[in-house]
Structures are given as structure tokens and as C-alpha cells.
Amino acid sequence: MTDQELTVRNKQEVTGGEATRPGHHYHPDVDIYETSESLWLWADMPSVDGKQLSVNLADGMLTIEGGVGVDDYKDLEPVYTEYNVGNYLRRFTISSDIDVERIRASVTNGVLELELPKAERAKPRRIEINVG
Amino acid sequence: MTLMRFLPEYDPVDALLALQRELSNRFDRPFGLDLGPSGRGVYPAINVFTDREGYVLRMEVPGVASEDLEIETQSRTLRVSGKREIKTQGEGSFHRRERGRGEFSRSLQLPADLDVARAEAACKHGMLTIRIPKNEEAKPRQISVKAA
Numbered sequence: 001m002t003d004q005e006l007t008v009r010n011k012q013e014v015t016g017g018e019a020t021r022p023g024h025h026y027h028p029d030v031d032i033y034e035t036s037e038s039l040w041l042w043a044d045m046p047s048v049d050g051k052q053l054s055v056n057l058a059d060g061m062l063t064i065e066g067g068v069g070v071d072d073y074k075d076l077e078p079v080y081t082e083y084n085v086g087n088y089l090r091r092f093t094i095s096s097d098i099d100v101e102r103i104r105a106s107v108t109n110g111v112l113e114l115e116l117p118k119a120e121r122a123k124p125r126r127i128e129i130n131v132g
Numbered sequence: 133m134t135l136m137r138f139l140p141e142y143d144p145v146d147a148l149l150a151l152q153r154e155l156s157n158r159f160d161r162p163f164g165l166d167l168g169p170s171g172r173g174v175y176p177a178i179n180v181f182t183d184r185e186g187y188v189l190r191m192e193v194p195g196v197a198s199e200d201l202e203i204e205t206q207s208r209t210l211r212v213s214g215k216r217e218i219k220t221q222g223e224g225s226f227h228r229r230e231r232g233r234g235e236f237s238r239s240l241q242l243p244a245d246l247d248v249a250r251a252e253a254a255c256k257h258g259m260l261t262i263r264i265p266k267n268e269e270a271k272p273r274q275i276s277v278k279a280a
Binding site: 004005006007008023024029030031032033034035036037038040042044045046047048049068070072073075076077078079080081082083084085086087107108109110111115 | 147148149151152154155156157158159160161162163164165167172173174175176177178179180181182183184187188192193194195196197216218220221222223224225226227228229230231232233234235236255256257258259261
């Protein structure tokens with residue numbers, strides 16, 4: 001696995017009116033990792049806490065949405081900026097069968113960690129090859 | 133122009149859009165701020181604000197805990213360093229890898245009229261905020277007018 005250096009990239013804005021909250025939305029950077037047991041997803045959403053987060057899985061579509069508040073910017077006047085702030089939104093189609101009851105979500109230091117355990121029938125099965 | 137002063141009532145719907153517009157207007161254009169050798173492109177990206185007390189710097193550092201941050205000041209230069217680690221879960225493979233990892237270190241030249249020794253930093257939910265008050269002499273002072 002190559003090491004990915006920390007770089008500054010412009011946030012990608014979400015186009016199209018799909019969000020439930022107002023304001024420009026941005027895609028959070030995401031890592032998706034699959035083991036035999038579960039699908040894992042980590043999303044960088046700085047300044048989002050658990051209360052502002054919503055995770056939804058319906059009809060094979062996973063939607064993660066994180067809200068940022070403006071209260072922290074009251075009385076502040078911008079002098080020089082390098083990045084914009086906004087709510088986070090990202091959608092993925094999930095082809096695996098997920099056991100929705102056992103989905104676990106947690107937020108630490110602005111990173112959402114999502115564990116999507118696979119349903120029993122979706123777990124990988126080794127197929128025996130008979131040599132005739 | 134301060135964001136919130138012009139809104140007759142505080143409306144959260146307009147407030148976010150107003151903030152985004154203000155941030156966009158100042159993008160890569162230091163207003164009255166002598167950055168010197170500093171500039172964009174170094175991780176983490178910094179937004180610089182002023183309030184009544186002095187300067188407020190904001191940086192997005194998701195996945196970085198307060199213990200992993202080191203903030204140093206030396207005369208007019210502020211340096212923010214840290215590291216961001218990524219954990220994986222057991223044996224598996226990536227479908228997507230977009231998040232960076234590793235160490236970072238960024239320096240920023242600050243205005244001369246700041247009392248850098250009294251800077252305060254707090255990191256919450258991956259957002260680092262550094263407040264640096266102005267020197268006493270630089271603060272606005274009322275001069276009373278005596279009736280002659």
C-alpha cells in the first residue's frame with residue numbers, strides 16, 4: 001500500500017439539489033475498506049459532532065450527511081482564507097447485503113467511522129473445485 | 133463587514149450562505165495581512181479572522197487529537213505540527229483511499245502587533261482554533277475630550 005501524503009486539496013462541491021440542509025455542500029474525503037466480515041467507511045468531516053450527523057441506508061444507497069454550525073463564526077471577520085466551510089454530503093451504492101441492525105457509527109475528532117457488517121448470506125464463500 | 137452584524141435577525145439558513153460568501157471573497161487574498169513567505173498549498177489550510185481581541189486562526193485537522201498537535205511560536209512566526217494516523221481493521225482491502233496520512237508542519241507569518249506569548253489553542257472535532265490577542269498598545273483606546 002502506498003503512503004498517501006497529507007495535501008491541501010480544494011473541497012469538491014456537491015452539485016444538484018439533493019441535500020436537506022441549506023448552503024453549499026461538500027464531499028468529505030472517504031476511505032472504504034472491505035473485510036470478510038464487514039464493510040468499513042471512514043469520512044473526514046471536521047467540526048461535525050454526533051448531533052449534526054445523519055447516516056442512512058435504504059434500497060442499497062448509503063447517505064452520509066454532516067452539518068457544520070455557524071455559531072463558531074459569530075463576531076469573526078475573515079481576513080485571509082484558504083478553504084471554505086459547509087455541510088458534508090456523500091452517497092454510495094452498497095452492493096453487499098448489509099445487516100442493518102448491526103451497523104455501528106461513531107465520530108472521533110471529526111472523523112466518522114462506519115462499520116457495516118455483512119449479512120450471513122453475503123459473507124464470502126470458498127467454492128470447491130472438483131477435478132474430475 | 134462582519135457577517136452577523138447586517139442580519140436583522142439571526143437566521144441560520146442565510147447565515148451559512150453569508151459565511152460561505154465571505155470566505156469565498158477572501159480566498160487567497162490577504163486583506164491587510166502581510167503573509168511574507170507564507171502562502172497556501174501547505175497542509176493544513178488556514179483561515180484567518182479578526183475579532184475585537186485580536187486574530188483567530190482556524191485549521192481543519194480531521195483525525196488529529198489535541199495530544200498529537202504541537203504549536204510553537206517564535207517572534208512573528210507560528211508553527212503548527214502534528215501527525216494524523218489511519219487505522220485499518222484486520223485483513224481486507226481498500227475500495228477507496230482518499231484520506232491522507234502522516235506528519236505535517238506548517239509555518240505562518242503573523243502581524244507584528246500581536247501578543248504571541250498569550251496565544252491560546254483549542255482543538256475540537258478535528259477543528260483547531262488558535263486565538264492570538266493584540267498587543268495592549270495595538271488595542272483601540274478611547275481618548276476623552278476635555279471641554280476647554
